[in-house]
Amino acid sequence: MVLESTSTLNDTVPKVDGRAVIGNTWEFKKDRLELFQRTFETCGDLGVYSLAGEDVFLANSVELVHEILIKHGSLFEKTDRFRAFARPLLGDGLLTATNEDHKRNRRLIQPRFRTAVIRNSADSAAQVAGTVAERWEDGSVIDVRREMVRLVLGMVGRNLFSKDILGEADDLGNALTDAIHGFDSQASALVPLTIGWPTPANLRYRSAIRRLERTFYTFLAERRAMAEKPDDWLNLLMECTDDNGVPFDDKEIRDEALNMFMPGHETTATGLAWSFHLLSKYPKVYDRLLAESDEVLGGRLPTLEDLDRLPYALQVFKEAMRLYPPVYMFSRQATADVDILGHRIPAGASVIFSPYVLHRREDYFPDPQRFDPDRFAPEAEKQMRRHSYIPFGAGHRVCIGNHHALLGGHVALATIAGQVRLHSLPGPSPVKEPMVTLRPKGELRMRVTRRNQGTTATATPPPRTAEADAAPACPYGHQVETT
Numbered sequence: 001m002v003l004e005s006t007s008t009l010n011d012t013v014p015k016v017d018g019r020a021v022i023g024n025t026w027e028f029k030k031d032r033l034e035l036f037q038r039t040f041e042t043c044g045d046l047g048v049y050s051l052a053g054e055d056v057f058l059a060n061s062v063e064l065v066h067e068i069l070i071k072h073g074s075l076f077e078k079t080d081r082f083r084a085f086a087r088p089l090l091g092d093g094l095l096t097a098t099n100e101d102h103k104r105n106r107r108l109i110q111p112r113f114r115t116a117v118i119r120n121s122a123d124s125a126a127q128v129a130g131t132v133a134e135r136w137e138d139g140s141v142i143d144v145r146r147e148m149v150r151l152v153l154g155m156v157g158r159n160l161f162s163k164d165i166l167g168e169a170d171d172l173g174n175a176l177t178d179a180i181h182g183f184d185s186q187a188s189a190l191v192p193l194t195i196g197w198p199t200p201a202n203l204r205y206r207s208a209i210r211r212l213e214r215t216f217y218t219f220l221a222e223r224r225a226m227a228e229k230p231d232d233w234l235n236l237l238m239e240c241t242d243d244n245g246v247p248f249d250d251k252e253i254r255d256e257a258l259n260m261f262m263p264g265h266e267t268t269a270t271g272l273a274w275s276f277h278l279l280s281k282y283p284k285v286y287d288r289l290l291a292e293s294d295e296v297l298g299g300r301l302p303t304l305e306d307l308d309r310l311p312y313a314l315q316v317f318k319e320a321m322r323l324y325p326p327v328y329m330f331s332r333q334a335t336a337d338v339d340i341l342g343h344r345i346p347a348g349a350s351v352i353f354s355p356y357v358l359h360r361r362e363d364y365f366p367d368p369q370r371f372d373p374d375r376f377a378p379e380a381e382k383q384m385r386r387h388s389y390i391p392f393g394a395g396h397r398v399c400i401g402n403h404h405a406l407l408g409g410h411v412a413l414a415t416i417a418g419q420v421r422l423h424s425l426p427g428p429s430p431v432k433e434p435m436v437t438l439r440p441k442g443e444l445r446m447r448v449t450r451r452n453q454g455t456t457a458t459a460t461p462p463p464r465t466a467e468a469d470a471a472p473a474c475p476y477g478h479q480v481e482t483t
């Protein structure tokens with residue numbers, strides 16, 4: 001219910017203790033996951049912490065996910081802070097758009113995006129994962145996080161632009177990588193930074209955005225001139241028209257393309273990096289994943305049709321994202337006073353959701369610290385509390401790329417399992433680094449053992465039926481919430 005005047009109803013929301021003046025600001029900077037966990041443990045489902053002089057709500061229950069993101073979703077916008085640092089790079093695309101603009105663009109993009117290019121995505125994901133893993137030599141030590149970033153960059157580059165950006169010398173790949181670094185430091189800054197200030201970091205960020213735009217617009221012009229346009233996400237955006245037949249202009253295409261690239265790449269890569277870390281710590285789970293890949297693929301690359309017979313690989317990816325959700329927090333800002341389950345969220349207040357803390361609630365996930373992909377076995381997944389698992393968010397702004405992300409993770413795990421086994425090195429476990437995504441801090445070094453399953457280059461998949469080729473079904477349509 002929307003209220004007309006502010007009141008003190010929110011005084012009923014418990015507040016976690018903090019220091020005088022600075023509140024929980026230092027704690028947030030030092031270890032925000034710990035702050036979120038402590039807020040939940042001391043305050044319950046809805047608690048408040050204090051950041052840079054502002055009271056921030058932490059909402060941490062399935063009921064609050066439903067109330068705020070779904071039932072009252074239209075009363076909560078992306079926060080001013082998020083929009084301020086994200087807009088220079090992402091413009092007014094889906095991630096940053098106000099609810100009103102978002103509604104129009106999502107309606108135009110979503111129907112075609114979810115299924116149209118799923119066949120291409122499966123094929124390119126398998127090829128890219130196979131190519132990346134083939135380079136890893138037996139006995140060598142690789143930085144798994146870096147390799148996963150390269151791998152997913154390759155997948156997204158093909159999906160979005162039909163372009164091979166695996167090569168680090170590529171202009172587009174370089175400009176994108178620099179822009180991501182700038183975005184990351186803006187997002188992680190404690191107090192909002194103004195991108196106009198001439199700090200060295202800002203100058204680098206602005207220069208990366210300019211290079212990125214130059215490269216992107218040149219590329220778009222080339223694409224417009226092509227007689228035969230590839231069937232990729234860029235083409236899909238170029239073909240979007242509104243009810244009056246008006247297509248997106250170049251700036252809108254730029255914004256939406258970057259909105260697909262940016263969240264699409266770092267997130268899936270960190271999800272995969274943590275998957276390999278967890279697998280190496282749970283050898284029986286790893287054995288089962290390898291056995292599944294061997295039995296179904298025998299060393300060849302997976303196809304879209306194989307995925308139903310590789311359920312465990314998907315379960316591993318989902319369970320890794322439960323324990324280490326790449327988007328470990330996201331936020332909303334109330335546009336009016338809103339009453340939620342007996343509490344008032346005042347207009348202008350920020351509300352944080354942390355999938356990291358939600359996914360570790362014992363009442364939702366028994367023995368929550370244990371890595372157990374069987375939680376996502378089909379029957380068990382049906383029993384899961386609705387909205388207790390939200391790696392892709394929920395409601396009208398749920399991740400539009402969720403099917404593609406599951407596909408990328410699923411295919412990458414099954415493909416790599418056929419080629420190598422990765423082992424953790426002796427020493428302490430990786431430290432979590434909550435930046436834009438929840439990544440392992442520094443390098444995630446693992447040793448490679450190559451497996452004798454034949455090579456991806458020689459083995460061929462079974463032939464496809466013409467029917468399946470014409471209308472490939474998205475294998476994840478029934479599994480993730482769409483709105």
Ligand code: HEM
Pocket residue numbers: 094095102106259260261263264265267268271325326327330331390391392393394396397398399400401402404405406
């Ligand atoms: C494991 C991989 C991924 C994770 C964990 C993830 C997570 C998320 C989350 C949590 C949101 C909602 C944020 C919020 O409500 O504030 C979101 C939104 C979004 N994601 Fe993803 N994402 C992933 C992959 C992708 C991919 C592959 C794409 C490529 C298209 C993508 C594109 C987007 C876009 C455009 C939005 C904004 C949607 C909207 O507001 O309508 N994401 N993502």
